[in-house]
Amino acid sequence: MKRTKVIKLLQQEPGGDVLVKGWVRTKRGNKNVTFIALNDGSTINNIQIVCDTASFDETLLKQITTGACIAVKGELVASLGSGQSVEIQARDIEVLGTADPDIYPLQKKGHSMEFLREIAHLRPRTNTFGAVFRIRHAMAFAIHKFFNDKGFVYLHTPIITSSDCEGAGEMFHVTTLNLENVPKNEDGTVNFNEDFFGRQTSLTVSGQLEGELGAMALGDIYTFGPTFRAENSNTPRHLAEFWMIEPEMAFYEIEDNMDLAEEFIKYLVQYALDNCKDDLNFLNNMIDKELISRLESVVNTEFVRLSYTEGIEILEKSGVKFEFPVSWGIDLQSEHERYLVEKHFKKPVILTNYPKEIKAFYMKLNDDGKTVRAMDVLFPKIGEIIGGSQREESLEKLEQRIAELDMDYSNLWWYIDTRRFGTAPHSGFGLGFERLLLFVTGMANIRDVIPFPRTPKSAEF
């Protein structure tokens, strides 16, 4: 007999024999009847198994404890209890794997998120993490669907790279050199000619530079892959390894870029509302009572569009004493972003035209010579969820900026070539996948929306 998943069983009409396999959530009962709540990960909902206690071996029933894995054959019958329409009247139970109640860590309900991070290998078996990881999957699928339906090409950009896209120098080195005996040049610097790639390489912080090459040939592309930042920021919004979605579009001006970003996020949130109802209802009840209303409100409001300069004025006039003082030219901190979004406008904000000094070299310079066509999308509870820009398409201006910043031209010759041959206006942005998931799930810490988080001093599992 073939196994049926719980999600399907719960939608079936009663009648007929079924086989179900899963992990025991709870067992209760008496000498007449035993009830087992079984979950197989296909849905947050459990199927109830009903056993006539006397007709099962006592030692077998004893092995059925929280966390044990069992296979059950029986009849799918209408349920008399509330909460489910069907249940399984068990005829045959096989214990596939026991879970000694003295040492299985997921006994009681209500473990702290911190404790669950220490048992990241088991936490997917909790309701909360099951819901989060199913939603994570649904969002990944929806991202591909959104772009595929629009005719974007999914471009795989490299993970090992020799250029620092953001210029922040927060990269993890990739090397096969013997760290105990590093080959040196005469001047004492490391001789990377001897390294695997014959040059210094790192894990990518962004696929954008290569994404631009794709857009200059295929028109509309997107990347969706892991990115790595060796930034020592222990915040609830930063990971050392996170996933990023980066669309890059030829012939898009900054306004088109903003339109796409807004449409994209609304599409994803609507997709979750339509397709992840059970999981969202659970998270709404258990984690964040305003989750669903916040999701609905984002889908139904127009994002505010505002220049950096106007944003600074609002912050200066607010009378609020921020931890980091506000003046034109500062890089906005999360407290500033959240003030604009949560207190002032009470809706998502797209900030544009930032001072060039606080943004990356590739952003298009405005006519004022001071600001660039950057756009950050700011969200309630999260702060920055998207960072993007129109790119500098002028060879002259791009070369000038690279010189001003004293960047290593030799590493970027191929990037600059796109401006030399058939350059065109183009734009793109990066959406941090886990920041999106924080918003969609209502979870408070970014470590709890990725199965195995990588953060400073933490890379177990």
Ligand code: ATP
């Ligand atoms: P922040 O100021 O929050 O550190 P950033 O300006 O460094 O963000 P970008 O370089 O513009 O971010 O990257 C694009 C997007 O990637 C961000 O909008 C955010 O959603 C996400 N992101 C950036 N850094 C991280 C990180 N360390 N962990 C998780 N997501 C991140």
Ligand code: MN
């Ligand atoms: Mn950052």
